[in-house]
Amino acid sequence: MAENSTSATTAPDTAWLGRGRHLGPEPEQDVRRNLIALKAAGVLDDFLELDPADAARSSVLHPRDEAADPGPSARRLFEARWRVAEDVTVRAQLTTYDPEGRRKDGEGVVWVLAAEADRVWDARWPSPATMFWPDSDRVAWDHDTVGQLRLRTTNHLPKDDDELRRRLRDSIRQSWFIHVVVHEAMTPDAAGQRPVSAFLPPGLRHRVVEHRGTPEQAQIADFAMKRELSVRMPRGGAVILPVEPRSPDYDPERFTVRSVFLDGSEPTELLDKIAEFAALPRPLPDEAERALTRLRQGWHLLTPDEELAHAQHMVTKYAEALDAMTKSRDLYREAAEAAQAALADASGGGGAPLLPGSGPAKAEGSPLSALTRAFGRFRRDPGKGRGKDGSEERGTDPAPDEDPGT
Structure with missing residues (x-):
């Protein structure tokens, strides 16, 4: 995907936004099956699937608005509506896209998800991602558009110094997710390898990408983050990476945890820091702003x-x-x-x-x-008149060589 350009707009606190890649063979079929199952179970009020071209033409609110057009590379558009906290309605659109340019093997299908509630988003509400995608490790919908990073698991930092710096730069410039780097003071056991995101509330769980540094990467990872991002990674601790453009509310010390015990216990301090970071005003990438505008102005799934x-x-x-x-x-x-x-x-x-x-x-x-x-x-020549037959004729001006007195 091309590098994001960011508008001056910040993401509204009523919205949930995500962009990733599905590496499986039938992404749209995975969505259909999940929507059908959740509607049958009473989780969803209703859902709708549209061809992107039809979606642009049939937008009920603004049929001629360009925001209703998902773009030429869009494959399918899905809408779903559900309720949380008994009386709060959530509306969401998921659009699948072919990658830009020639598709490479294993690159997968890009998806963009925009959801918005009637009031401020509560992290305890269900994740919009699992309304469309099945919450199963067997369906590979949860890949970031940056590198080979994945949600719902740990991603070890590259061994190569140049590749490590490149990943850090791409993570803060191109990704829509929150990126957390955790350093392993010693190689953890199976319980310690459990991702931190597993302890997060549902509405925040699929917004976090977790990077892991091995014990021997302490110095190289700290040096790379100091050089590229002006943040430090404490040995055996964790740091939440900033986003670009950097918010004036971001303070590296404020979002650094000195010690994280990777023993399977709940890392309370780190979880609190992630929730605090998620509540900061976040710049809205242009593509995210278009997705949110399309959700608001190009909505089709109306109630009676x-x-x-x-x-x-x-x-x-x-x-x-x-x-x-x-x-x-x-x-x-x-x-x-x-x-x-x-x-x-x-x-x-x-x-x-x-x-x-x-x-x-x-x-x-x-x-x-x-x-x-x-x-x-x-205003015409006063010598003009009409003939006996009523037709217009010119006056009898004398010829140039004729004496007017003769």
Whole structure:
């Protein structure tokens, strides 16, 4: 994927945004199966699948708005609606995309997910990702668009120094997720290898990518982060990486944990730091802003009450348009009648008034044009007149070599 450009807008606190890659053979089929199962279980109120071209044309709110168009590389668009905390409605759109340029083996299908609630997002609510994707390790939907990074597991830092610095740079510039680097003071057992994200609440769990540094990588990882990001990685501790452009609210010391015990116990201090970081104002990448705008302005899955309100709104709009057309027609008729009266006065009452709307519907047949031509005749050469047959003829000017007195 191309490097993100970031707008001055910050992500709203009502939204949940994610972008990743699905490496399996049938990503859309995985989504369909999960949506059908969750609706049957009563988790979802409803869902909808659309062809992207049809979605752009049939947007009920703004049918001509470019925001309703997911773009030429879009494959499918899915919408789902569910409720949390009993009365809070969440609306979400997931769009699958072909990678930019030529598709490489193993690159997978890119997906963008935008969800928004009626009030401030609560991390204890279900993850929107698992409303569309099955929450199973057997379905490889949870890859970041950066390198080979993956959610829901640990990602060991590269051994090569250049590759390590490149991964750190890409993580803060291109990824939509929160990146946490944890250093292993000693090689952990099976319980200690459990990812930190497993302890996070559901709404935050699929927003975190966890990097792990092995015991022998303490110095090289610390040097690389100091050089590239101006942050330090404590031995046996953890640090939450900033994002670019860096927020003035980000302080490396504030988001550094000196000691993390990787023994299977809940790392409470680190979890609190991640939640605090997630609550900071976050710059909204351009693609994320478009996805959020498309969710708000290109929504299709209406409730019965919303359909009724939309129909009433359209009736009002059509009535206003009809009223404006009627007023415009009446004004035009009044102008035409006034112009014809002026024409009759200018021609000495000899001009027969025309009925409104008669004659060809073009510019030269308009009342204003007829009036202009009538006054134009009075500005012509006074020697002009009409013949006996009523046709226009020129005056008898003498020839240049003829004596006017003869």
